[in-house]
Amino acid sequence: MTALLPTELAWYATGRFYGTTDGELADYGYFLHLPFDGVPLFDGTPSEKTAHFTFAARPFKAAQIDNGVLTLGLDPVGEFSLYLQRRPAATFDKPASFMEGERIATFRRTSLAVGTTVAVTVGATPAPVFATNVFSARLVASVPFDFAGVRHDLAHHIGRGITQFGTAAATPVTPPPPGYEVVLPFTGSAIALG
Template identity: 50%
Template sequence: MDLHPIAGVVWYAIGRFYEAQDGQQLDLGYFAHLGGLGPLFNGPPGEATAFFTFRAEPFRVQTLQNGDLSVSLDATGVFTLYLNREPCGDFADPDTFSRGEPIATFERFSTAVGTTVGPLASNLFSAALRSSRDFVFGGGTWNLARLVPEGITQLGTASTTALPPPRGYKAVRAFVGSAMALGARRG
């Protein structure tokens, strides 16, 4: 089956930011919408039933203060999308989000900027599609290169309310993100 870039949102990501004891951060989660794929869950929607997950490689964050705004600058980095034929996501065990088959890898090609004020934070980043492969799902053959050949731009919203961190981490925050396909590069 063929995925086509659309002039709208190509994915909704639901996830969490994890801060390790050494200060490095990563984000991971699952998709509530992913192009034309579906169904995305093996049961009631949630991380434990999600067929498609993602996980970033750890990165460092630099924080700046501008009045009552806290601005974070996340280094460029890589994240991978996975197909989990037997969903097993569990936010208490971050490794469960990278147990599936890797189907695509993206690289943020510029610093991600996040702003925190009050109980919410927002961030914006673009990422280039670095690799993708065909996979069979729902009776069809898919490849994310057909949906987002150049990559994505994602706008996210996060809570500043701390969640209980799993062992090995000192802080966790929930977020959601909406991504649109990047247009073709010219010149």
């Protein structure tokens, strides 16, 4: 298994941002691609419920700046982890389910992450359309694991970390699960830092 070169595609991910009534945010989801040759990412038709590889962020609070029809979310430095679910069981109705299984890696964002929500003015009211973000994260922990008959280690494949580019919908998923005020779906693609 070869290591990725710097700026090669490391993963595609999809998930949801969850916001609580007290202003905490976190994101949870699963991977559509990882740099593991020949490894099944799903146990059946691709979805969160069949995903072998999931992720979960440590909750955080973000600041906000408005600039016309742009709203900038300023996410502090924080961590997220990747999990191997040998028996997939994640569901967007229970965000904590994405943390089940074996923790195989933890990443820490290297700096503030800025997310930008774009709105259009309809009448006199700005209506959010979509949001984007980009951040870099260093790999701070990686645990070798055996899966599909091969030994894997994200530290070997990805190196020091990733830079991820994300796009989120501005239309919330309804209804949100108990304890959450807003849920927004997103997708992200990451390149290896090497």
